[in-house]
Amino acid sequence: MPEDLPELIGWQLEEAKRRLASLGRHVEVKQTSSPRHKPRGRLRVIRQRAGQNGSVELTVAAHPEISPTRKEQAPDAGSSLQTSIRIPDADEAEQDLISRIDPARVPKHVAIIMDGNGRWAKERGLPRIMGHHAGRESVRSVVKDAPDLGIQSLTLYAFSAENWRRPSAEVVDLMELMAGALHEELPELKRQGVALRTLGRPERLPEKVREEFQHAYEETKDNRRLFLNIALNYSGRWEILDAAKRLAERVKSGELAVEDIDEEHLASMLYLPDTPDPDLLIRTSGEHRISNYLLWQIAYTEIYVTPVLWPDFRRIHLLEAVLDYQQRKRRFGAVNSSPGS
Secondary structure, eight states: OOOTSSSOOOOBBBHHHHHHOOOOOOOEEEOOOOOOOOOSSSSEEEEEEGGGGGGGEEEEOOOOOOOSSSOOOOOOOTOOOOOOOOOOOOOOHHHHHTTTTTGGGSSSSEEEOOOOHHHHHTTTTTTHHHHHHHHHHHHHHHHHHHHHOOOEEEEEEEEEOOOGSSSSHHHHHHHHHHHHHHHHHHHHHHHHTTTEEEOOGGGGGHHHHHHHHHHHHHHHHTSSSEEEEEEEEEOHHHHHHHHHHHHHHHHHHSSGGGOOOOOHHHHHHHHSTSSOOOSSEEEEOOOOOOOSTTTTTTOOOOEEEEOOOGGOOOHHHHHHHHHHTTTOOOOOTOOOOOOOO
């Protein structure tokens, strides 16, 4: 977007419209919803782009409100913005980074490719599965710290469609680890106000894994402090393919005409259609690739790559990623209106 316009993703629609009206901008609104999910909550902006003749096009979806379990009030995007970040147990180096973060510009949705578990184990002469066990503490850390920073949604790449190609013993160990870890962590997720959801094709997952995640979903679905999305047996190409198939079914049944299909229709058929696109994608271990992750959703996502291996990823690394994100100028396909840009 042009520099004179604010970043509106995550804002409530009415607040976004008032803000744009104050800048003399005309607003075009598109709403996306999914027949598979009953919309709940207020309409929030999930995409923005420059329209014609200086207008701004906003795509909105009914996104559940954040309800914190702690005494402090959670930030209400676009109206009562979080004015400070308080993490009492942060050390001196972390506090220095926190003091430099603008609470109003914290990414609302962060996605993470958790890479480097095997390399971490190999460097220590340990079996690969020990790297995955060590990575569990990193998940704990980021889930705890994300809502304190003002992050509302966190999407973690836990097991890709390609991961089935790994040695069968490692896959079995991974599945047992995920089921066991979720069973053990569920009480803490509930205490922290975390709502857990999954995206991917669950059919191939072991029954125990499916049962644990379904149980966790039922136990946490009313929480609103943080939406924790776990990508399991996930492929970005599969997600787009599955969405296209669902659209084709609607065309075949006469519910939808081919000429009426647009981006919003396809987006409404994705695995978690009411979740805003990620603002920030973090990849650990220094690899510069997307790995078939959220291919539709990251069209305008800022990407941050760190050499830190996932088992070593802690609060200070999350803070560094957020600070780096705040140095970016998000234009969403537009150009700056300032001279010389």
